[in-house]
Amino acid sequence: GQNIDQPTEMTATEGAIVQINCTYQTSGFNGLFWYQQHAGEAPTFLSYNVLDGLEEKGRFSSFLSRSKGYSYLLLKELQMKDSASYLCACMDSNYQLIWGAGTKLIIKP
């Protein structure tokens, strides 16, 4: 079956760096997405990786290794507003999105 695994919850300190991991098993692969969802709000698109390597966007970076079925989202210089859930989703060979359950990130001062 198809499956996405990511940690349920993580805690980090303001100003620090945190890495949120995501492993996937899907029927084919057409890219991996990360979304951010603040409590009570819409998920918003953060990144899309389809080739191996690191994509950097300001304080956020996303990494993909297709051979390992693995991705991570790296958040630097953490701010309190980064407290949110981070959703990993993989697009399979039929262009269907397979979602993880999300990682709730708690930032402490």
Place this chain on the structure above:
Amino acid sequence: ETGVTQTPRHLVMGMTNKKSLKCEQHLGHNAMYWYKQSAKKPLELMFVYNFKEQTENNSVPSRFSPECPNSSHLFLHLHTLQPEDSALYLCASSQVDTSSGANVLTFGAGSRLTVL
């Protein structure tokens, strides 16, 4: 108004009620989606409309009935729901382009449904 708008934001209904959720997108996208989000579970895709044609129905119970009158509006009609249907219902839209694969979804803020 821009983005994806969902109404109502909160809805409480009894098991015998009939209600509808509404979604409107102002992005010119050609696909719209209904997702169910329950606590600590992955997003569950319920329905997909491409160019107003329903292309996905992931074994959703018939007490949920979608309607897509045009490419900008999407409804989810609710009838005889069960308490386990209580969840956040998210609408999303996208511009589908299978040649690039990067089908980025724009979500609404959701309708929080409680079934008593």
